[in-house]
Amino acid sequence: MSEREPKIVFESATKVFRTPKGEVRAVDGVDLTIGAGEVYGVIGYSGAGKSTLVRLINALEPVTSGRVLVDGRDVHSLKESELRRARADIGMIFQQFNLLSSRTVAGNVAYPLKVAGWPRARRDARVAELLDFVGLTDKARAYPSQLSGGQKQRVGIARALATNPTILLADESTSALDPETTQDVLDIVKRVNVELGVTVVVITHEMEVVKYVCDRVAVMEGGRVVEHGDVYDVFARPQHAATRRFVGTALRDRPSPAALARLRRRHPGRIVTVGVREDGGASGELTRALRDHPVDGTVIYGGITEIAERPYGSLTLELAGEDAAIAAFLADLGRTTTVLDLGTAAHPLTDPDAVGPRAPKGASA
Amino acid sequence: MNLVAAARPTDWDRMLPALWESLGETLYMVGVSLLVALVAGLALGLALYVTRAGNLYGNRAVNIVLNVVVNIVRPIPFIIFLTAIGPLTLAVVGTTIGTDAVIVPMSIMASFAFSRLVEQNLVAVDPGVVEAARAMGASRFRVVWSVLVPEALGPLILGYTFLFIGVVDMSAMAGMIGGGGLGDFAIRFGYQRFNWEITFVAVVVIVALVQIAQGLGNLLARKVLRR
Numbered sequence A: 001m002s003e004r005e006p007k008i009v010f011e012s013a014t015k016v017f018r019t020p021k022g023e024v025r026a027v028d029g030v031d032l033t034i035g036a037g038e039v040y041g042v043i044g045y046s047g048a049g050k051s052t053l054v055r056l057i058n059a060l061e062p063v064t065s066g067r068v069l070v071d072g073r074d075v076h077s078l079k080e081s082e083l084r085r086a087r088a089d090i091g092m093i094f095q096q097f098n099l100l101s102s103r104t105v106a107g108n109v110a111y112p113l114k115v116a117g118w119p120r121a122r123r124d125a126r127v128a129e130l131l132d133f134v135g136l137t138d139k140a141r142a143y144p145s146q147l148s149g150g151q152k153q154r155v156g157i158a159r160a161l162a163t164n165p166t167i168l169l170a171d172e173s174t175s176a177l178d179p180e181t182t183q184d185v186l187d188i189v190k191r192v193n194v195e196l197g198v199t200v201v202v203i204t205h206e207m208e209v210v211k212y213v214c215d216r217v218a219v220m221e222g223g224r225v226v227e228h229g230d231v232y233d234v235f236a237r238p239q240h241a242a243t244r245r246f247v248g249t250a251l252r253d254r255p256s257p258a259a260l261a262r263l264r265r266r267h268p269g270r271i272v273t274v275g276v277r278e279d280g281g282a283s284g285e286l287t288r289a290l291r292d293h294p295v296d297g298t299v300i301y302g303g304i305t306e307i308a309e310r311p312y313g314s315l316t317l318e319l320a321g322e323d324a325a326i327a328a329f330l331a332d333l334g335r336t337t338t339v340l341d342l343g344t345a346a347h348p349l350t351d352p353d354a355v356g357p358r359a360p361k362g363a364s365a
Numbered sequence B: 001m002n003l004v005a006a007a008r009p010t011d012w013d014r015m016l017p018a019l020w021e022s023l024g025e026t027l028y029m030v031g032v033s034l035l036v037a038l039v040a041g042l043a044l045g046l047a048l049y050v051t052r053a054g055n056l057y058g059n060r061a062v063n064i065v066l067n068v069v070v071n072i073v074r075p076i077p078f079i080i081f082l083t084a085i086g087p088l089t090l091a092v093v094g095t096t097i098g099t100d101a102v103i104v105p106m107s108i109m110a111s112f113a114f115s116r117l118v119e120q121n122l123v124a125v126d127p128g129v130v131e132a133a134r135a136m137g138a139s140r141f142r143v144v145w146s147v148l149v150p151e152a153l154g155p156l157i158l159g160y161t162f163l164f165i166g167v168v169d170m171s172a173m174a175g176m177i178g179g180g181g182l183g184d185f186a187i188r189f190g191y192q193r194f195n196w197e198i199t200f201v202a203v204v205v206i207v208a209l210v211q212i213a214q215g216l217g218n219l220l221a222r223k224v225l226r227r
Ligand SMILES: Nc1ncnc2c1ncn2[C@@H]1O[C@H](COP(=O)(O)OP(=O)(O)OP(=O)(O)O)[C@@H](O)[C@H]1O
Pocket: A017, A018, A019, A024, A025, A026, A044, A045, A046, A047, A048, A049, A050, A051, A052, A053, A205
């Protein structure tokens, strides 16, 4: 990936909330650079600090310490009037759409233009243009309560783009939508990025969303960015437990502890999980290794999908053969991909990153 | 002995002009008080809301002071309040008796009452839309008049209608300090002279007044809430 001009830069950004129950470090010393024109994902479980992190970008929340630069300017050192102008350059869409129920669709889209002081005629033309972009021209005079969730979010997008911002922040913008509508909205977000060149920051807890629209991703946990990089790199070689859990939950390619316990009853032999990735770890490699070694492998669990249009997943096999042969086979395979040894029914090993239902009490695993 | 039968028949030729005059006084007192409450009550209600912790102008100290003041004034029975603020009334309108003198305590009480109604209805506004407007670069003051008030307008109209009834109720006590009005009319010519007919007519006029106001309020609120 070629180096992009930095658009948004977090420098040791920290946000501490003081609550009656004590301090909450919602964002904890984040250093992150988001390049101009990219779609950047921020993923993490609930309470990880994702919303707080993006709210630092348009200073809806003041930083406790550190800096947040947008186009090289520290937004948190701006005067109120300067900040308001800076915000016109940063559109934002929300999980609950946050449309003004007292205004029509056209009125909602016109609102940021009024705030920015556009004259009436230019405003009307711009509103028409935006409604056309999101395909809602016929709904101009409708009220938000008369729209479906997907339509509301499209109004939200039109409104966010009204003042020609160069940044779009999307906080869980598809979490309230069904899968099909999610797809429509994500397609618009993609168009906003590709056709208008807008830098997009997408917050989500759904890996599907990141897989579909993002170029790069940051994984947050406990207010920190624990991992970040190209979407494929991060998800294909997750370094942090939180990322591995995400991948596992989204893909369900690895047996949960409960599923593993069931597998062991049917397959008492040696069980291993082998990563399937584009580079080397492809299933062809597995076929070759099985041919080269006196080991029989039966696929008993697994899943392979695409991330950033490249294959990704894992297969769990039961191996049969001499201990030495199995060891040689695993060493061979381990050179090109990740191999996780789950042991045998008699000597079980656990998957530290397993997700899903736990094994019942008393069962091995 | 039957008191009603004993009373002389009502002299409507004399009573009718008095009734109209009383109605005029009531409308005057209620109208001015409502107008004052619209401005002052709305402002105070907005202040109560926006100074809450985490809101647009979050300020704990100011919020506590406002709440204490409102909570002190609100529970005072109007009939006591009416006379208790005599010195203030004197300072404002130059007299402590008459219709104008009643308007001062009525306006104050109505403003405090409305402020709570305003605050309650603003609390119900989705904070998300406030955040969205802020994110678009709207100033805090702009958010107040272009987001908060319009978003709560339907309930605010209903609250204001409710206030109308409360203010009519207050106006009934105006007679205490020579303020006149329908309540005074009913008490002086009806209750004190055992003329149930007069009392009845006064009540009918008050009920009609309230019905018209409520009907208008509902109509307006429905228009605003059509969405
Ligand atoms: N205004 C606030 N006052 C106090 N604590 C807050 C405030 N806003 C957020 N927090 C706390 O900060 C932490 C991070 O919250 P944040 O909303 O950023 O998480 P999130 O990753 O967006 O979660 P979700 O996926 O549920 O939206 C949480 O522990 C939350 O309780």
